[in-house]
Amino acid sequence: MRAVVTGGAGFLGSHLCDRLLAENWEVLALDNFITGDAANIAHLSGNPKFHFERCDVSEPLRVEGPTAYVFHFASPASPPDYLKFPIETLKVGSYGTMNALDLARAKQAKFLLASTSECYGDPEVSPQTETYWGRVNPVGPRSVYDEAKRFAEATTMAYHRHHGVDTHIVRIFNTYGPRMRLNDGRALPNFVYQALCGNPITVYGDGKQTRSFCYVSDLIDGIYRLSQSDEHYPTNIGNPTELTIMDFAERIRAYFPKAEKIIHEPLPEDDPKQRRPDIAKAKRLFGWEPKVSLEQGLGWTLDYFKEQFARAAGSR
Ligand code: NAD
Ligand code: UDP
Numbered sequence: 001m002r003a004v005v006t007g008g009a010g011f012l013g014s015h016l017c018d019r020l021l022a023e024n025w026e027v028l029a030l031d032n033f034i035t036g037d038a039a040n041i042a043h044l045s046g047n048p049k050f051h052f053e054r055c056d057v058s059e060p061l062r063v064e065g066p067t068a069y070v071f072h073f074a075s076p077a078s079p080p081d082y083l084k085f086p087i088e089t090l091k092v093g094s095y096g097t098m099n100a101l102d103l104a105r106a107k108q109a110k111f112l113l114a115s116t117s118e119c120y121g122d123p124e125v126s127p128q129t130e131t132y133w134g135r136v137n138p139v140g141p142r143s144v145y146d147e148a149k150r151f152a153e154a155t156t157m158a159y160h161r162h163h164g165v166d167t168h169i170v171r172i173f174n175t176y177g178p179r180m181r182l183n184d185g186r187a188l189p190n191f192v193y194q195a196l197c198g199n200p201i202t203v204y205g206d207g208k209q210t211r212s213f214c215y216v217s218d219l220i221d222g223i224y225r226l227s228q229s230d231e232h233y234p235t236n237i238g239n240p241t242e243l244t245i246m247d248f249a250e251r252i253r254a255y256f257p258k259a260e261k262i263i264h265e266p267l268p269e270d271d272p273k274q275r276r277p278d279i280a281k282a283k284r285l286f287g288w289e290p291k292v293s294l295e296q297g298l299g300w301t302l303d304y305f306k307e308q309f310a311r312a313a314g315s316r
Helices: 011-022 038-044 079-084 086-107 143-163 187-197 216-227 245-253 280-286 294-315
Strands: 002-006 026-031 050-054 069-072 110-116 167-172 201-204 210-212 235-237 242-244 262-265
Touching (some): 011 026, 011 038, 011 069, 038 050, 079 143, 086 110, 086 143, 110 216, 143 167, 167 216, 187 201, 187 245, 187 294, 210 245, 216 235, 216 280, 235 280, 242 245, 245 262, 245 294
Parallel strands (some): 002 026, 026 050, 069 110, 110 167, 167 235, 201 262
Antiparallel strands (some): 210 242
16 A cells, blocks of 8 residues: 655655654655755655655656555645745646645545635634535735635546545645644744744734644644545545634743743734634544643643744754
């Protein structure tokens, strides 16, 4: 049983590779390192069941040998990353998704798309259920990511309906944990990096916008269970514990006795005001719900970031 994981050197892709190997899969990870890091998979280099190929999955894919599953995780995911690489993001969501689906079709493999809660845009309903169609600005700065993922979902459903590919779609809500890049620009790494550097913590806008943060091991467990299910329509995986970004910043600040104050900076355009997954479907279909509390998950993640920071400081 061999699985191909696109974006396998990224934050989530590398944790998925670990889980697949633990489930006795052989894994071929594909990545071009646009936002990933070889360090995320360095621990797998001696594993005979793990293989890596550096390539851009927006270009036609050539994969030799049998493949039973294609997991398509390649895409910049942090807002600053996809704003820096808008065309690459559109390409990997469109051409990249088609290439990954063509591979699954040619190998008669199953397919899972890493989609996103961004498909709901700036939602008018909360929590967000999978049946909500969303409110996305199709021409705003975030559209390069949101619309690419919506296109990717539409393409996945078309390959399922028209070509009979056994496809699955996970809508991932904000996830955190070890192997996030300390400088990836998302709220959690930003706040931690700022606290570690002794700089003020930047909350965008008034900080009343909400998010719901899921620890990475919970997310990967939900994705693995979905991949083994018969569900073809999008399924939310995330932690429904919702909090304001101001509250989140204050909680992180509390871990650092010498942290600077919180300052406010302008809210990015189209920044969603609220986000919370309705996970009733995942619970009903495959008995999944998150187990790790925010306190526990933050503790583990901050330990990781502190170690990374100390290592980087040591090598300077
Ligand atoms: P990440 O940036 O850490 O990982 C993405 C990986 O894809 C990187 O290793 C990058 O180098 C690789 N990649 C990008 N374009 C590529 C290309 N054309 N060819 C080959 N490799 C390419 O981000 P992540 O947080 O691990 O996100 C992984 C997936 O999960 C993405 O598809 C993202 O949209 C989705 N997602 C993540 C979150 C989250 O909270 N982390 C939320 C919603 C959706
Ligand atoms: N945010 C913030 N300060 C930062 C980085 C992010 O206040 O330094 C806010 C951002 O505007 C958003 C929330 O935190 O409202 C989550 O941002 P993130 O980039 O982590 O993910 P998003 O959910 O927007 O994709």
